[in-house]
Structures are given as C-alpha cells and as structure tokens.
Amino acid sequence: MKIMEKDNVNLFDFLKSISETKEELFELEDFEKKYPSFMVNRFLCALQETLFFSNIMSQMSHLPKILQYAFYFYGIEKKRRYFHYEGKGKGNKTEDINSIVKYYQCNREQAIEYQNILTKEQIELIKNIYSKRIERDRR
Numbered sequence: 790m791k792i793m794e795k796d797n798v799n800l801f802d803f804l805k806s807i808s809e810t811k812e813e814l815f816e817l818e819d820f821e822k823k824y825p826s827f828m829v830n831r832f833l834c835a836l837q838e839t840l841f842f843s844n845i846m847s848q849m850s851h852l853p854k855i856l857q858y859a860f861y862f863y864g865i866e867k868k869r870r871y872f873h874y875e876g877k878g879k880g881n882k883t884e885d886i887n888s889i890v891k892y893y894q895c896n897r898e899q900a901i902e903y904q905n906i907l908t909k910e911q912i913e914l915i916k917n918i919y920s921k922r923i924e925r926d927r928r
Contacts, residue, residue, distance in 0.1 A: 800825050801872075804832055807861045808839075808870045815855065824854045829861065832872045839865055885912050888919040 798817060803824060806814050817823060830850075834843035842864050846857055889900040889907075892915045904912065 798823055800828050800832075803829055803858070804870075804872055807833075807858070807865055808868065811862070811867050813862070814858070820858075821854050824858055826850070826854050826857050829858075833861065833865075835873060836870060838868075839870075885916065888912070888916045891919050 798814065803814065806812050807829070814820070814824075826846075827850075830843050830846050833839040834847075842861060846852075846860060849857070849860075852860075885904055886897060886900045889895070889903050889912070890897060893900065893903060895903070907915075
C-alpha cells in the first residue's frame, strides 16, 4: 500500500518516505499540519549517516515545513534505515542519571554514557549509596 493512499499519515510514514521509498508526500492535504518537523529531525539526528542533514536543519528550523521535508527528501540517499524509538519510560531514567551525576561528580552527558556502560546492579548500588548519603546528611 502506498503512503499517499493512507488517510492518516504519521511520523514513521514521513521517515519512510524520506529514507526508503522516496514517495513524495508534498501533495498531502494539510501538509503543514501533518508534518512533524521536530520529531523527524530528532530521529534523523540519531543516525550517523543523516546527522549532517539534521544538524543543518536544526539551524534552519525557521523554514516552512515543506522546505524542510524537501531538504531531507532530496538530500538523503534512498536506503533502508532502522530508526530506534524508545517509548516513554524506557529511556535514560532520571533518577539513575541523577545518582550517577552525584556519585561520579560529572555532567549529565557523561552520566548517560556511564549509564550505558554500567550494569543494572552497579547502578542500583550507586543509587543505594547515594540515598544513604542523603539520609545521613539530613540527620
């Protein structure tokens, strides 16, 4: 089924059009309302091969959505790409990151990198140590 035949075009349809099918969606009714420019840019910045395009578009976010879509559509080569999506609650847990920041005395970006390296048991140990320090300091 072609994307154009669908009534409700979603974010992943736009990503597939830009990356894989190269089926133009310029003619969609209410294109400006349907095109999620921020989320498309966010997904494309996660891939190394499309990061350059995403970076340029971040600087040009004031452009009309149809021009943003055209930039991606004609600039990115046709290729099957897998866009990783982490739903709500599955990503970097704020409590874990805050504990790592306090424990290692580092910034949030470094803490996210540490979180990817540390095991679940190590993160739990850090959270326990940090929570004990808070309780001790309150006394």
